Amino acid sequence: xxRQLIAGNWKMNGLSVAGTRLAGALREAVxxxxxxxxxxxxxxxxxxxRLAHVLLGSGVAVGGQDCHAEAAGAHTGDVSAPMLRxxxxxxxxxxxxxxxxxxxxxxxxxxxxxAAALAAGLAPIVCVGETLAEREAGRQEAxxxxxxxxxxxxxxxxxxxxxxxxxxxxxxxxxPTETEIAAMHAMIRRTLAARFGTAGESVRILYxxxxxxxxxxxxxxxxEVGGALVGGASLVAEDFLAIAAAARA
Ligand code: PGA
Numbered sequence: 574x575x576r577q578l579i580a581g582n583w584k585m586n587g588l589s590v591a592g593t594r595l596a597g598a599l600r601e602a603v604x605x606x607x608x609x610x611x612x613x614x615x616x617x618x619x620x621x622x623r624l625a626h627v628l629l630g631s632g633v634a635v636g637g638q639d640c641h642a643e644a645a646g647a648h649t650g651d652v653s654a655p656m657l658r659x660x661x662x663x664x665x666x667x668x669x670x671x672x673x674x675x676x677x678x679x680x681x682x683x684x685x686x687x688a689a690a691l692a693a694g695l696a697p698i699v700c701v702g703e704t705l706a707e708r709e710a711g712r713q714e715a716x717x718x719x720x721x722x723x724x725x726x727x728x729x730x731x732x733x734x735x736x737x738x739x740x741x742x743x744x745x746x747x748x749p750t751e752t753e754i755a756a757m758h759a760m761i762r763r764t765l766a767a768r769f770g771t772a773g774e775s776v777r778i779l780y781x782x783x784x785x786x787x788x789x790x791x792x793x794x795x796x797e798v799g800g801a802l803v804g805g806a807s808l809v810a811e812d813f814l815a816i817a818a819a820a821r822a
Contacts, residue, residue, distance in 0.1 A: 575777055576611050577777070577793060578610060579608070579610050579613070579800055579817045579820060580613040580664075580779065580803065582638065582669070583638075584638070585617055587616050587620050589619075592623070593624070595810055596628055599614065600631040602814050603632055603633060608818055609820050609821070609822035610800065610820030612632065612633045612634065613635070614636070614807065615636040615638050615664070615665075618652050621636075621657060621661065622660040622661055625661020636662050636665050637652070637665040637695075638669065639665065639666065639669075639686070640653055640656075640665050640667070640689060640690060640695070643689070644692075644693070653689070654690045654693035654695050665695045665698065666698045666802070667698065667724075668686075670700060670702055673700075680719070680723025684723060684726050687724065688726035691729070691733070695732075696733060697732070697733045697734075698733070698779065700736045700738050701724065702720075702742075702743075703717060703740065705740070705741035714756075714760050717737065717761065721761065722764075730768075730775075734778070735765070735779070736778075737761060737779070738780075738781035739782050742782025743781070748782060748788060751791060751795055754792060754795055755795045758778050758795065761778050762797045777800055778799045779798075779801055779802045780792055780800075780801055781801060781802030784803045784806060784816060785806045786812050786819070789801065789815070789816040793821055801816060
């Protein structure tokens with residue numbers, strides 16, 4: 574199994590001074606106390622290049638939060654996977670529920686974006702997760718299985734990661750029980766292994782949704798949890814570092 578990955582999703586937060594300061598704090602901290610995991614920060618597009626520069630050689634990788642499925646062309650306002658790679662990113666979050674809900678992104682679009690990321694040398698982190706209504710109806714596993722089937726391109730297991738993020742746990746302070754997380758991660762592992770064979774057995778499956786220093790250790794200790802995708806707590810250096818320190822060694 575690869576080391577756990579703790580990835581920070583800054584969402585639409587971070588101007589240059591504060592973002593550079595946060596990245597600098599991470600750089601200093603990992604230099605003195607290397608965490609037992611891989612670290613990734615995903616700032617807004619505007620800071621990808623700057624953070625790649627600040628974090629160069631630190632061991633903290635930089636990623637995007639979305640990319641277009643095409644490499645270049647007439648797509649006003651969009652950013653392509655080769656552009657992210659060119660700016661210094663090595664990964665990209667795709668299909669986050671805020672993009673699925675706010676921009677109507679479909680599984681097919683996420684799949685095309687993930688294929689573009691792989692082609693550009695970026696590691697796609699594909700997000701899946703059910704809504705509260707879907708969980709209350711007992712449909713969570715069917716929903717996530719359908720998202721996986723539709724959102725993961727062929728060849729995904731070579732470099733990709735999956736993030737299980739129940740929509741109702743994002744930014745709410747609520748999390749599923751440990752049993753619920755373990756059950757979903759086991760289902761995702763079975764699905765990946767069935768589709769991608771042995772390569773699917775080492776794909777990291779991150780948990781995301783209200784991960785914080787107080788719950789990180791218990792979540793990261795669960796079987797098949799390969800790391801965490803952290804939103805709000807990734808904006809505070811000491812919280813993000815405390816979550817990283819809680820990773821399974
Ligand atoms: P949260 O966000 O940690 O603030 O709940 C997680 C995410 O949306 O990736």
